[in-house]
Each structure stands twice: as structure tokens, then as C-alpha cells.
Amino acid sequence: MPPAAEQDDAHEEGENQQLMMTTTTKGGPAPEGLVVGSYCHDVLIRGGRVVGETLGGAAAFVSNVLDAAAPRGEEQGEEAPFVVVSKVGDDFAYASAPAPARRPPLVCASPTTSFHAQFSDAAASAHAPDRELRLVCACDPIYPADLPDRRFAYGLAVGVAGEVLPETLERMIRLCRAVLVDAQALIRAFDGDGAVGHVALEDTPYARLLPRVAFLKASSEEAPYVGVETARRRCCVIVTEGRDGCRLYWDGGEACVAPFPAVQVDPTGAGDSFLAGFAAGLLWGLSATDAALLGNFFGAAAVAQVGVPTFHPKMLQALKEILEENTTEYSPCMNGTTFSFERSNVHHELHTALQEVARLMSEQQQADPANGNGGDICSTQELNSSRTA
Numbered sequence: 001m002p003p004a005a006e007q008d009d010a011h012e013e014g015e016n017q018q019l020m021m022t023t024t025t026k027g028g029p030a031p032e033g034l035v036v037g038s039y040c041h042d043v044l045i046r047g048g049r050v051v052g053e054t055l056g057g058a059a060a061f062v063s064n065v066l067d068a069a070a071p072r073g074e075e076q077g078e079e080a081p082f083v084v085v086s087k088v089g090d091d092f093a094y095a096s097a098p099a100p101a102r103r104p105p106l107v108c109a110s111p112t113t114s115f116h117a118q119f120s121d122a123a124a125s126a127h128a129p130d131r132e133l134r135l136v137c138a139c140d141p142i143y144p145a146d147l148p149d150r151r152f153a154y155g156l157a158v159g160v161a162g163e164v165l166p167e168t169l170e171r172m173i174r175l176c177r178a179v180l181v182d183a184q185a186l187i188r189a190f191d192g193d194g195a196v197g198h199v200a201l202e203d204t205p206y207a208r209l210l211p212r213v214a215f216l217k218a219s220s221e222e223a224p225y226v227g228v229e230t231a232r233r234r235c236c237v238i239v240t241e242g243r244d245g246c247r248l249y250w251d252g253g254e255a256c257v258a259p260f261p262a263v264q265v266d267p268t269g270a271g272d273s274f275l276a277g278f279a280a281g282l283l284w285g286l287s288a289t290d291a292a293l294l295g296n297f298f299g300a301a302a303v304a305q306v307g308v309p310t311f312h313p314k315m316l317q318a319l320k321e322i323l324e325e326n327t328t329e330y331s332p333c334m335n336g337t338t339f340s341f342e343r344s345n346v347h348h349e350l351h352t353a354l355q356e357v358a359r360l361m362s363e364q365q366q367a368d369p370a371n372g373n374g375g376d377i378c379s380t381q382e383l384n385s386s387r388t389a
């Protein structure tokens with residue numbers, strides 16, 4: 001007997017893009033998600049000196065933002081409804097940090113994935129890479145059999161070291177109605193020294209899965225390897241542009257979405273937090289271009305703190321009120337063919353309201369920088385600091 005979620009795969013193969021998620025009005029259960037990618041250790045280095053050691057891995061940043069911003073039904077209690085499938089070794093140093101404590105990783109025999117992030121002393125420009133990453137240890141890959149055997153409304157494929165195998169992504173696509181993918185999970189290549197480079201997406205086994213992916217997010221550094229013009233004919237592509245915000249490209253249109261102000265102290269996790277904020281926006285029922293505002297909002301929040309950011313409860317309450325005011329139902333269409341992409345008439349209002357929250361957050365951080373560091377050992381003065389407007 002095949003596993004329960006496998007039984008109608010044949011049906012799903014042909015009709016994945018036609019499946020409609022039932023509209024859930026607010027007050028009903030919120031859509032459940034599946035996040036796949038491993039937590040890791042990040043060592044931040046500047047001028048040859050270790051200036052910080054933090055929890056990393058897109059799964060950690062993503063969980064943090066989904067917990068903050070994804071809708072949750074009244075019946076679902078305190079936690080946003082999503083499952084994380086992540087692997088670490090028994091050397092994992094952050095088991096009691098909020099994200100791994102809430103959604104514990106699978107512990108395996110190999111060591112935890114670890115990156116060294118080398119920051120340059122030159123002021124970071126909007127598009128130049130502001131760090132060089134080196135993979136020091138890689139934990140086991142995540143196999144299809146590691147995923148739960150049930151359906152999810154949405155999935156986020158957010159590997160950092162090639163741990164989301166092509167067959168694992170394929171399985172996610174079968175289990176989830178809509179899958180959002182971070183290009184870094186698909187196109188990273190590591191030289192003998194662990195230095196992170198990229199390969200063309202078209203030359204990878206992931207390329208054939210793109211027509212079954214709803215959204216593919218890439219940084220401006222990754223975009224040339226994704227091949228935006230080809231990829232946008234298969235799924236919606238979002239290119240993040242650091243302090244300049246982001247651009248969306250779909251088959252037949254594109255949009256540019258404005259950023260939010262931030263005082264950057266550590267760029268780590270901006271892309272991850274962007275993707276999770278974007279997914280949360282879709283879950284609230286926003287169009288893709290409107291949801292990207294929430295992506296930009298959380299990307300800006302991420303760069304203002306070292307490591308996985310902490311969010312003030314007042315900020316979260318303000319955000320919830322804004323989202324409740326500007327949306328009517330949860331994710332009316334977590335489905336590639338029925339997403340709406342265009343800027344809606346709430347876009348401007350949403351941007352203004354979020355800008356006010358971002359401004360308050362930024363003021364609070366400047367008044368008390370220790371607030372922003374969530375207890376991390378790296379002081380805000382030690383990493384590159386760049387003001388953006």
C-alpha cells in the first residue's frame with residue numbers, strides 16, 4: 001500500500017497547477033506549511049577576526065518570520081502552523097534557540113552544516129556581494145523519506161548547502177499545493193576549499209521542476225545563474241536587490257517593489273527573511289506584488305540585527321492589525337495558475353503603514369542597539385554599518 005499522500009500522485013502529476021486551495025475566511029484554520037532546509041552554524045569574520053557566531057540556515061530565519069507574521073487560526077493556538085524538516089549533528093549549538101526549540105531538527109551522525117562568512121571592510125554597495133561564504137562542514141542531505149507523509153498548503157525549499165536534493169524538491173511539490181523556492185537551494189556549488197559559487201540552473205536536475213514551482217526567489221548575485229527571462233515563463237521569479245527592494249517577473253508582467261529603511265549591521269538572513277515575509281503575505285491573501293512589501297519589510301528587519309532577529313511584541317501587534325485591515329481571507333489561491341501578481345489598490349496604504357512600523361523599529365534600535373542583537377556576541381559596531389533610506 002503506498003503512503004497516504006502518494007495515493008493520488010498520478011492525478012496530481014497532471015493537475016497540480018489546476019488544484020485550488022479552498023478559500024479560508026479569517027477565523028477558520030490557517031493554511032499549514034512545510035519548510036525544508038537545515039539549520040546551521042554561522043561564523044562571522046572581519047579582518048581575519050571572528051566577530052560573531054550565530055545560529056544560521058535559511059530554515060532558522062524563515063521559521064522566525066513565519067512565527068511572527070504567518071496567519072494562525074483561532075483554534076491553532078500560539079504557534080503558526082508549519083513543520084520544519086532540518087538536519088543537524090550532535091554538535092548543534094542552538095537547540096534551545098527559539099526556532100530550533102519550537103521545531104526541532106533531525107539529529108544525524110554527520111556534523112552540523114557550518115559556514116564562515118567573511119565580511120569586507122569596504123562599505124557595502126547595493127549590489128556588490130558584501131560577504132564571501134565558505135562551507136566548512138555539510139550535514140547529511142534531506143531525503144524524500146524525511147518529509148512527513150501528508151499534505152500541506154504550501155512549502156518552502158530553503159537549503160543552504162545543497163541539502164534539498166532534486167528528488168526531495170519533487171516530493172515537496174507532490175505534498176504541497178504551492179512551493180516557493182530559494183534559488184540558493186538549487187544553484188550553489190562549492191570548490192575544494194568550500195568557497196560558495198554558482199552553477200546555471202538550466203544545467204541542474206532542478207530545472208525540469210520549475211513549471212511546478214509557484215515562486216522562485218533569487219538575489220541579484222544569483223539572478224544571472226537563474227536566467228530570469230527563461231525562468232519567468234515557468235514560474236514567477238523574484239529578484240531581491242538589497243537596499244533597493246525587489247522586482248517580480250512573471251509571464252506577461254513585472255513589478256518593482258520599494259524597500260524599507262534599515263540601518264544594516266549584518267546582511268545575513270535578509271534573503272531568507274524576505275522569502276518568509278513574502279510567503280506570509282501570500283498566506284494573508286495578498287497579491288504577489290503586495291506580498292513582496294512584507295518580504296521587503298522583513299528583509300530590512302533582518303539586516304538591522306546580527307543573526308536571527310528578534311521582533312518586539314508591539315511591532316508584531318501593529319503588523320497583525322495592518323494585515324487584518326488590508327486583507328479579507330487567508331490565501332484564496334495558493335496555486336500557481338491562480339495567484340494574482342499585480343499591485344492592488346491596498347498596495348500604497350500597506351506600504352505607508354509598514355513604513356511607519358519600520359521607522360518605529362529602526363528608531364527603537366538606534367536608541368538601544370543592544371535590543372537589536374537578541375543576546376548575540378557580536379556588537380553592532382563590529383560589522384559593517386550602512387544607513388539606507
Ligand SMILES: Nc1ncnc2c1ncn2[C@@H]1O[C@H](COP(=O)(O)OP(=O)(O)O)[C@@H](O)[C@H]1O
Nearest residue numbers: 219240241242243245262270271274296299300
Ligand atoms: N540595507 C538594506 N536596507 C533595507 N532593506 C534591505 C537591505 N538589505 C536587504 N534588504 C531587504 O532584504 C531583501 C533581501 O536582501 P538581498 O541582499 O537582496 O538578499 P540576500 O540576503 O539573499 O543577498 C531585499 O530585497 C530588501 O527587501
Ligand SMILES: O=P([O-])([O-])O[C@@H]1[C@@H](O)[C@H](O)[C@@H](O)[C@H](O)[C@@H]1O
Nearest residue numbers: 056057058115268269270271272
Ligand atoms: O543571507 P541569506 O542569503 O538570506 O541566507 C544565508 C545563507 O546564504 C548562508 O549560507 C547561511 O549560512 C546563513 O545563515 C543564511 O541562511
